[in-house]
Amino acid sequence: MDNERIARAALSRLMEPQDAAGLALVQATGARDALKIATGQAAAGPALEREITGLLADNGAGTSWAGMAASLKRWAPRITDLAPERDLATMARLGGRLIIPSDDLWPAQLGDLGMQEPICLWWRGLEQELPGPARSVALVGSRDSTSYGASVTGDLAYSLAQRGFTVVSGGAYGIDAHAHRAALAGGSAAVPTIAVMAGGVDRFYPSGNEDLLRAVCNQGAVLAEVPPGSAPTRYRFLQRNRLIAALAAVTVVVEARWRSGALNTAHHAETLGRAVGAVPGSVHSANSAGCHRLLRDGGAVCVTDAAEIAELASPSGVGLTAPGTAHAADHDGLTLEDLILLDALPLRSTTSVDKLCAVAGLSADSVRAGLGRLGLLGLAASERGGWKRAKESV
């Protein structure tokens, strides 16, 4: 067992997710020395303190740091709980592992989080490569989803999984559960779905999703940055959301109330420069108000099917056809004059060129030339010297 891995396992218990000073300490000294300092086995000199202050300032988190002494005081109460070897053994027993940024299996896209990149990931599921950013889509939304949200989520997740995308979500009730379930059903990729948990992966939370999350483990992956035994607190939910956003190329909010954790995930995605999609719904549904808010505020793209989401994930995608392009109407591409002439042509009886001139307000030459063009297009037909519309066009 290498020391780097053990140190990161310990640090992930000592520090809450996104503990800015702690992450700066790790960056400055490496994980092993950071652990020694955080646990009081080594001292942090003034030079290190200055370096951390500089790192925090560079990352916009500098002004609130009360100094190393305050951070040590914050970490101290948890030192007695440290047992990284035990945590790693627990993961092995559950068929899982710990991955750290130096591992080949580490998802490279988490690097976009910069200093907010997690210290490590506790991973339950088969050991296999996680999908690259362009192949994963986050589907998130309310726990109290409506039947509309359930049906749309199911359609989207199934269809995305069929296209080889990995569906990332949070393992919660409602939209999350529908997303995981449909991705498992439709999955064609090696990892059809990933659940990123706010608490430890030793426990499937919420318990009502235990069977589902077990299936996600068996076919996909269940991840967390907090160690086994950690409770899913509200703070950790909010931090967890940044991992969902960072793992995926696109974050799509399917249903969300005006205030919803799903909007928090969308904002993380925006901050990371990732695309955000929102599914529209009834203006009468409170569960779509958050989606409409995202659309209105301009940060989100309106998405209505899996093809539109796939396009957001790989904007340069070849072979993606916009829906509706096949519906070209008969009169598309006609000149204004020909359109006027087409309007003037009767549907049932036939009419003369002279009459068409008066009705359409066109000269006889124009009418004759236009009838020729419309005839070629199959829109006008001549019958016994008169003209009529060849078929009904909308």
Place this chain on the structure above:
Amino acid sequence: MDNERIARAALSRLMEPQDAAGLALVQATGARDALKIATGQAAAGPALEREITGLLADNGAGTSWAGMAASLKRWAPRITDLAPERDLATMARLGGRLIIPSDDLWPAQLGDLGMQEPICLWWRGLEQELPGPARSVALVGSRDSTSYGASVTGDLAYSLAQRGFTVVSGGAYGIDAHAHRAALAGGSAAVPTIAVMAGGVDRFYPSGNEDLLRAVCNQGAVLAEVPPGSAPTRYRFLQRNRLIAALAAVTVVVEARWRSGALNTAHHAETLGRAVGAVPGSVHSANSAGCHRLLRDGGAVCVTDAAEIAELASPSGVGLTAPGTAHAADHDGLTLEDLILLDALPLRSTTSVDKLCAVAGLSADSVRAGLGRLGLLGLAASERGGWKRAKESV
């Protein structure tokens, strides 16, 4: 009866709406001389032809003009039908009138159409000032509206009319009819609603909306740029849409299929630099596909109620509160540390400061200070030396 009015009445029968060469001719010579030239009573010299060519080029319509001879040929078949005095008498008999750009009653916002400004407007309804651009909203959409579209249109039009807005629409079945009807019911402005017709205003079209359009006449206005007796051709529908867009500050598409005339109105509004709103709906409804297309293409703002539309109409509007701002959650504005601490506080039993230190990963000083702050906010309560959450907060 002044000659300018009679000339424009005649020209509106001679020329189809937005006849670029015709409008350029009117601009170059004035309406009276334009009528003489168009009817062959006066000749157009090469200088005039050059001027028209220049005007067309300046307005991006130059390359397709085949010259004055071709235009004269186009207008010729309708010369025998000209009877402007009869048309004006018809309007007077129907309680209406013809207005021209020099009239005080001419809606100034039509000037934004530039050379596409109509030659005149045939107006049926009370003689009273039409609303300025900031006080009118166009509500448009499919003829085959769903019950969702009907209900949303009714809510929006009623509420906009109650706020003193004039609702502009096209008098058609479906969304248009719901918009006019609800605006008449909710109307507080002098002109609660305006119907802009594609055909002549002497006939209420479609006939199924006859009673409704008669009510619009009695309380509001029914307008058209084509003279009495003109048929509502497809070409005229498309041109009519530019008038709806130009009359209103905002064009809102409530329900529209992937291809719909309502999208054409929205594009006119965009071209004019007017705001476009689209109402979201179910992704399963083909009648919302056009709205979602507008949202996705980036041209439209997602609108879900009358307040959001009013805001688009007068962006500087004072006293407009965004919905949802009152729903602030208890934990809004807390620091991350206090949020972590709040998470750590038990709901039922009490706990000690030491225990909170370990659970929250905070020093004893931080915990005590945080408990003080949470206590002041009514979020934490002390009981017999222990601490618990004061009330449930989402």
